[in-house]
Amino acid sequence: ETGVTQSPTHLIKTRGQQVTLRCSSQSGHNTVSWYQQALGQGPQFIFQYYREEENGRGNFPPRFSGLQFPNYSSELNVNALELDDSALYLCASSFDFAGGEEQFFGPGTRLTVL
Amino acid sequence: SQQGEEDPQALSIQEGENATMNCSYKTSINNLQWYRQNSGRGLVHLILIRSNEREKHSGRLRVTLDTSKKSSSLLITASRAADTASYFCATDAKRDDKIIFGKGTRLHILP
Numbered sequence: 189e190t191g192v193t194q195s196p197t198h199l200i201k202t203r204g205q206q207v208t209l210r211c212s213s214q215s216g217h218n219t220v221s222w223y224q225q226a227l228g229q230g231p232q233f234i235f236q237y238y239r240e241e242e243n244g245r246g247n248f249p250p251r252f253s254g255l256q257f258p259n260y261s262s263e264l265n266v267n268a269l270e271l272d273d274s275a276l277y278l279c280a281s282s283f284d285f286a287g288g289e290e291q292f293f294g295p296g297t298r299l300t301v302l
Numbered sequence: 303s304q305q306g307e308e309d310p311q312a313l314s315i316q317e318g319e320n321a322t323m324n325c326s327y328k329t330s331i332n333n334l335q336w337y338r339q340n341s342g343r344g345l346v347h348l349i350l351i352r353s354n355e356r357e358k359h360s361g362r363l364r365v366t367l368d369t370s371k372k373s374s375s376l377l378i379t380a381s382r383a384a385d386t387a388s389y390f391c392a393t394d395a396k397r398d399d400k401i402i403f404g405k406g407t408r409l410h411i412l413p
Binding site: 192221223225227228229230231232233236244246276278280290291292293294295296298 | 335337342343344345346347350390392400401402403404405406
């Protein structure tokens, strides 16, 4: 176990709805990255937060947004859900935002959009 | 888009044999990492190799990096049933420091 927790474990939504996923970082980590993993694919980088500020973003539309709180926990919000948003959403925490730091992944939230 | 491409996509070997997976990437990197994922769960970090390193070992794992060919390999020696998982390489591109994963190799260890 990495010490990174995510909630909920599973979630079912319908098209057009909004969803909020949560992540608690490993103690002492100030950076959180979010990834989307479609079935049979590798994780795709959504965005990263460092000390409560967005620190980079992948090729995802603005309806994917996030927050990082003073305790370094984080939220991923997705508006206007589409069928293709169905995936495993992973968060990963690290001590710093530099790529050379090991990332510790949570178990993921599996989102199904009907 | 995905920078790393693992090869093969799937691999089945007998328990006790060695498993080799390869990763190719496109742009200059700071480092390359290998991760393991069991059955669609969270990823587990296995090993990180920096761009100025050529080989690294960790237990039964051996990773090589050839920056001139933009490729890396992961060798798992004396495979065990518990090694059955998907293995991903992830590169940290110099241009933006963001980590990009490949599509993975699905490894199945046969008893």
